[in-house]
Amino acid sequence: MKKDGVLILSHCGYSFVDQIVPLVRDENLSAYVLSSHPDFGHEHRVQALKDLADWASIIDTHELEWHDIESAIDSLQQQGIKINACITVWEGYRPLMAMANQALGIRDLLPGKVEELTDKLFLRQQLCANGLSKAIAEPLSRQLLMQYQHENAQKFIKPRKGIASVGTFRLTKNTNWEDIKLIEKECQMDTVYRSIFDKEDNFIIEDLINGIEASFEILVVDGLVYTIAVHEKVETSSKEMTTLENACVCPPINISENVVQQGIAWLKEVFSNLKINYGCFHVEAKYNECWELIEINPRVGGSLISSSVEHFTGGDSMLKLWLQTLLITSANSEMLIDHLKRLDIADQGTSPSNRSTFFRVYFGEAGIVADVKQAAITPAPLICQILIKPGTKFISETKENFVGQALWGDSLEHMTRNYKPLLTNSRDLLNITYTLANQGAA
DSSP: OOOOEEEEEESTTOSSHHHHHHHHHHTTOEEEEEEOOOOTTOTHHHHHHHHHSSEEEEOSSSSOOHHHHHHHHHHHHHTTOOEEEEEOOOGGGHHHHHHHHHHHTOOOOOHHHHHHHHOHHHHHHHHHHTTSOOOOEEEOOHHHHHHHHHTTOOEEEEESSOOTTTTOEEOOTTOOHHHHHHHHHHHHHOTTTGGGOOSSOOEEEEEOOOSEEEEEEEEEETTEEEEEEEEEEEEEEEOSSOEEEEEEEESOSSSOHHHHHHHHHHHHHHHHHTTOOEEEEEEEEEESSSEEEEEEESSOOSTTHHHHHHHHHTSOOHHHHHHHHHTOOTTTHHHHHHHHHHHOTTTTOSOTTOEEEEEEEEEOOSEEEEEEEEOOOSSOOSEEEEOOOTTOEEOOSSSOOEEEEEEEEEEHHHHHHHHHHHHHHGGGSEEEEEOHHHHHHO
16 A cells, blocks of 8 residues: 655646655655646656656646546545645646645645735735735736836836746836737747636736845744745846846845844735735845835745755755645644744844855747856856756747756855855856857847
């Protein structure tokens, strides 16, 4: 008989499954993976999941639905297996994860709360109504776009239900309604992103929020908020129709410890107001004399956020901690809560373990990749991942074209001293070349 385990929801064969499975086994549980079908060119992930997991089921379509989760749960339970929790890092499946945990009797955010938090229009309006945000958000229309362009208004456009940085950009005089509709069409045809554009009012427009941006890595258990780390986004870049987050440092370099503590206290008020009582959160906010919310993601942060937290804490990744909160029982709750209290930076400074991290994400341009090579730079990264292979074709620049990512770690003192050279030198770690056909098209 197979052991009790955790149901992992994978989108198109990925979604950090390779990281989650070992964490599940560390809890002496089996890993059961349910995945939508991989995209064209990634069919090898079917066998990879079967080799990796204790049980894997891959459906024929590219998008999991509730009946797929119900069927997987029924199949496992009929084999006498108890499912101790359901987890996914794919934001599009976060409501399904909540529904599964609710059906299984596992403590988690309720599905309706997940929907509220990921609806950026609803969230902004809720915060404004309660005096916790000054930025005004509205559904985007052609008429509103033209009006704000005529007024030369400082506005920002983004999907109402967003994933990563797809279709997020500042309003300019060159912003065109037809280009926005083209983003919708491209995403609706994209295997990975199609599920986020299924309504009429797919985009919102809100007041431009200026300031230094940071992300707060948070766990909530029974209404108590534990801030495990804060990353400052030290380098971002803008394409015409998207915003890329290139580099982060933890703890922040350009935000004082006192201001970080103000942000933690403010977010506790926000979470209390929104009645958030459980879960893992990657909260993005900006500071400019006061804190202003960008968005609340009810999941672990993407890219190398979880790995960064693992080095920062000395061994506890955000994925590991999130999984443990889902698996909490009366027998281990006191020990886990004590551990979260020790990790919480709210009362003991922004780096209680005197560690610091820096990571960079590398993006590609539209075209066909000829090669990606890693250069030797000093200091060498702790982690370097090349995520594509020669021949990869990037069709559009309206979303993140991930090429690779790398993480550096050091003592807080050394990172503070060496941060600026690392910010510059790390840009040269990956050398991306494109085919001649791509250069000709440019």
